[in-house]
Amino acid sequence: MKSYTGKVLWVDLTRKSFAEELIPDSIYQKYLAGIGLGAALLYREIPPHADPLGPDNVLGFVSGLLTGTGSLFSGRWMAVGKSPLTGTWGDSNCGGTLSYAIKQCGYDGIFFKGSSSTPVYLLINSQGPSLHDASHLWGKDAVETEDILRAEYSGKNMPSIAAIGQAGEKCSLISGIVNDRGRLAARSGLGAVMGSKKLKAVVLAGSKRVNAHNPVQMKILSWRCTRDIDVPMKPISSKIFAIFGWILGKLPIGFKMPGFLMGGVLSKWGTIGTFPASVGMGDTPFKNWMGTNKDMPDINNQVDPDRIIATQKRKYHCRGCPVGCGGIVEMPDKKRESHKIEYETAASFTSMILNDDIDLVYEVNEMLNRAGMDTISVGATVAFAMECYEKGWITREDTGGIELTWGNATAIRTVVEQMIAREGFGALLADGVKRAAEKLGPHTLDSAIHAGGQEMAYHDPRLDPGMGLHASVDPTPGRHTTGAQLYYDMFKLWTRVPGLPQSTQFYSKETRYLPGNGRTTGAVAVSNFTQFYNSIGACYMGMLIGVDRVPVFEWANAATGWNLTPAEYLRTGQRIQTLRQMFNIREGIDPRKIKVSKRLTGDPPLEDGPNRGVKFDIDALIKAYWQEIGWDPETGIPTQETLDALEMSDVLEQKPQGVTQ
Amino acid sequence: MSHTILDTCKGCTACAKICPVNAIHGERNQVHSIDADICIDCGACARTCVFQAVLGADGKIQQPLKRTLWLKPSFSAKKCVSCGLCIQSCPTGAIGFAELTDHQMDAVACLENPKNCIGCSFCKAICPVEAITMKTPLSSS
Numbered sequence: 001m002k003s004y005t006g007k008v009l010w011v012d013l014t015r016k017s018f019a020e021e022l023i024p025d026s027i028y029q030k031y032l033a034g035i036g037l038g039a040a041l042l043y044r045e046i047p048p049h050a051d052p053l054g055p056d057n058v059l060g061f062v063s064g065l066l067t068g069t070g071s072l073f074s075g076r077w078m079a080v081g082k083s084p085l086t087g088t089w090g091d092s093n094c095g096g097t098l099s100y101a102i103k104q105c106g107y108d109g110i111f112f113k114g115s116s117s118t119p120v121y122l123l124i125n126s127q128g129p130s131l132h133d134a135s136h137l138w139g140k141d142a143v144e145t146e147d148i149l150r151a152e153y154s155g156k157n158m159p160s161i162a163a164i165g166q167a168g169e170k171c172s173l174i175s176g177i178v179n180d181r182g183r184l185a186a187r188s189g190l191g192a193v194m195g196s197k198k199l200k201a202v203v204l205a206g207s208k209r210v211n212a213h214n215p216v217q218m219k220i221l222s223w224r225c226t227r228d229i230d231v232p233m234k235p236i237s238s239k240i241f242a243i244f245g246w247i248l249g250k251l252p253i254g255f256k257m258p259g260f261l262m263g264g265v266l267s268k269w270g271t272i273g274t275f276p277a278s279v280g281m282g283d284t285p286f287k288n289w290m291g292t293n294k295d296m297p298d299i300n301n302q303v304d305p306d307r308i309i310a311t312q313k314r315k316y317h318c319r320g321c322p323v324g325c326g327g328i329v330e331m332p333d334k335k336r337e338s339h340k341i342e343y344e345t346a347a348s349f350t351s352m353i354l355n356d357d358i359d360l361v362y363e364v365n366e367m368l369n370r371a372g373m374d375t376i377s378v379g380a381t382v383a384f385a386m387e388c389y390e391k392g393w394i395t396r397e398d399t400g401g402i403e404l405t406w407g408n409a410t411a412i413r414t415v416v417e418q419m420i421a422r423e424g425f426g427a428l429l430a431d432g433v434k435r436a437a438e439k440l441g442p443h444t445l446d447s448a449i450h451a452g453g454q455e456m457a458y459h460d461p462r463l464d465p466g467m468g469l470h471a472s473v474d475p476t477p478g479r480h481t482t483g484a485q486l487y488y489d490m491f492k493l494w495t496r497v498p499g500l501p502q503s504t505q506f507y508s509k510e511t512r513y514l515p516g517n518g519r520t521t522g523a524v525a526v527s528n529f530t531q532f533y534n535s536i537g538a539c540y541m542g543m544l545i546g547v548d549r550v551p552v553f554e555w556a557n558a559a560t561g562w563n564l565t566p567a568e569y570l571r572t573g574q575r576i577q578t579l580r581q582m583f584n585i586r587e588g589i590d591p592r593k594i595k596v597s598k599r600l601t602g603d604p605p606l607e608d609g610p611n612r613g614v615k616f617d618i619d620a621l622i623k624a625y626w627q628e629i630g631w632d633p634e635t636g637i638p639t640q641e642t643l644d645a646l647e648m649s650d651v652l653e654q655k656p657q658g659v660t661q
Numbered sequence: 662m663s664h665t666i667l668d669t670c671k672g673c674t675a676c677a678k679i680c681p682v683n684a685i686h687g688e689r690n691q692v693h694s695i696d697a698d699i700c701i702d703c704g705a706c707a708r709t710c711v712f713q714a715v716l717g718a719d720g721k722i723q724q725p726l727k728r729t730l731w732l733k734p735s736f737s738a739k740k741c742v743s744c745g746l747c748i749q750s751c752p753t754g755a756i757g758f759a760e761l762t763d764h765q766m767d768a769v770a771c772l773e774n775p776k777n778c779i780g781c782s783f784c785k786a787i788c789p790v791e792a793i794t795m796k797t798p799l800s801s802s
Contacts, residue, residue: 126684126699207682207683226744230742314758317767318745
């Protein structure tokens with residue numbers, strides 16, 4: 001019994017044909033499943049310089065190696081493909097029910113190539129895969145689409161459904177893929193790839209069982225894990241975290257964050273529970289990264305996690321997650337329900353644009369979830385436009401009469417509506433901040449905050465330069481989920497991997513901005529671990545609890561029957577990270593040109609707030625990272641020595657094989 | 662090895678109707694067959710077959726059992742950690758989360774649709790905290 005199915009499905013949308021490909025065990029052993037399997041197959045299938053919105057691009061939905069095996073925190077799926085937003089390797093991660101549903105269909109991944117001339121959706125049930133006309137769904141939002149398809153296909157098994165909304169249909173480069181009625185694989189603009197292929201939805205109604213090599217061991221490991229992560233937070237108010245953050249923001253020293261608290265915070269509040277501390281310590285950006293928490297001194301009352309969960313109707317969990325950070329809340333009109341506001345969405349539509357109307361955040365969150373648009377990118381682009389308006393680079397005439405001043409809730413709502421519909425002034429912003437700045441002119445480029453075209457999530461590199469480093473060096477740039485110094489502290493990889501440096505309990509904040517002191521080794525370890533857990537379907541929030549409490553390596557061995565050490569799994573992660581980088585190199589991407597905007601490195605420095613005066617040399621951090629991971633420190637291109645050591649010739653030189661019609 | 666149907670099958674179609682994954686095919690009054698690639702070894706067909714024409718995954722003929730006597734899961738709210746693995750493993754959608762009055766609390770798993778339950782015990786097998794006990798409806802009441 002294995003935890004993987006050993007095959008993937010190829011769907012040719014041009015020819016309307018299907019093919020199963022058997023995947024040899026050796027590929028799983030070297031690239032695992034999830035993002036690793038996706039990288040191995042897409043490197044082969046996407047021709048160099050393919051148009052991301054053309055038929056040559058491939059869009060994959062991949063499940064995790066551990067999904068459905070009885071492990072915890074391992075119900076995540078990923079969309080993979082070439083990103084139309086950045087031109088790089090693209091991937092986007094989401095929870096919910098789809099990851100298990102992919103495996104229930106008998107596949108570790110479902111890959112789409114070609115493009116349909118008319119809207120279609122894919123159905124997989126016990127009769128096998130089939131494509132169906134989706135003309136009646138085109139134009140509907142993702143939630144409406146899901147409801148219609150669910151009503152049609154709910155039989156003995158409840159299907160799991162992923163769909164695009166209007167933003168994906170209109171090929172917005174900041175659109176995502178929606179599942180479970182409003183949860184998004186939001187980043188990399190892969191919703192636009194789905195829209196370009198005229199693929200409206202994927203309906204998975206398979207019923208196969210997922211196995212584990214040693215189910216008894218899986219169960220024992222999961223039982224121990226539930227015991228080790230139980231941190232009740234019920235009597236604690238979120239106010240205490242505001243005080244905690246404020247103190248951290250004042251101190252000249254930092255300390256190793258205790259990961260074990262993460263489970264409790266997420267379980268009670270969800271990611272919004274981290275907002276008060278983040279604001280206080282200088283993690284949350286204000287006013288398009290130009291401001292500080294002093295710009296909104298009352299923000300912790302406006303974005304109060306305790307008040308937000310008071311509107312919660314019920315919690316929800318990804319499958320296999322005992323934490324359950326998700327929730328369904330009652331909208332301010334008391335008539336509708338929506339997903340609980342996440343940290344990133346709250347920062348996007350409050351601090352970044354100086355909006356103090358929390359009701360507006362509920363509203364745009366619901367609008368964007370339904371339209372299938374990335375709340376991070378939309379907020380960043382609106383903030384950019386507001387800065388342009390303030391500086392006179394955009395006038396009221398340009399906006400069609402919209403008074404785009406900081407915090408103007410009416411204007412924000414109108415602009416978001418226009419971005420979704422790609423109409424009016426919103427059409428200028430509908431493809432994200434980089435494209436908008438390119439249209440407005442070179443004088444606006446420094447105000448467009450991104451890395452490689454991907455809008456940065458709201459964790460300030462001037463507080464944690466690891467955020468800026470990973471956003472610059474990862475093959476999917478601009479992402480907060482690919483690494484940070486904070487993550488190294490919390491993952492606690494040194495407890496499982498001999499030779500990795502242990503984070504010090506306390507440190508001077510100034511030491512964070514320099515390579516060395518074990519920071520670079522830790523950064524590479526975080527990258528490698530991230531690729532590992534993205535391949536097994538694990539949740540990074542769960543991983544932040546720490547591998548000393550979450551037995552992720554042991555689960556992998558018990559599920560597969562392998563006997564690999566944690567160090568060997570990190571080596572596998574390095575192979576995946578390097579393969580994704582090779583994808584970019586083959587595309588002609590210059591890694592030196594996808595680093596974060598200079599404002600995020602303190603150029604110019606902030607004059608106030610917890611990060612005042614901070615300015616650091618991101619290039620030095622990048623070079624040290626490249627050197628450590630085995631890529632050329634001057635160019636970021638993986639060295640031949642590294643490629644040989646990682647034994648990647650099987651994928652780098654592969655030709656299509658094993659596909660059976 | 663999946664369940665298999667013997668030549669003693671009378672083609673009554675009861676097994677095909679109960680199969681949660683549509684793995685059983687055959688014409689009425691003809692010997693039926695199980696698609697091994699689809700079968701999940703839940704055993705519902707064997708428990709249903711009054712002609713004892715179904716071999717279990719262990720190669721033994723299963724005894725039929727009146728459906729009202731099939732085991733059903735009983736959930737310990739105290740032990741449940743709300744991970745949802747039981748919901749995921751249930752092939753009939755019989756399990757769900759119970760409604761709670763405190764919206765900030767984790768909902769615990771429960772037998773939401775008892776009529777759908779086929780007594781496969783997959784939920785018990787995967788539960789990491791032994792929160793599930795399989796009981797006959799009589800004993801669970």
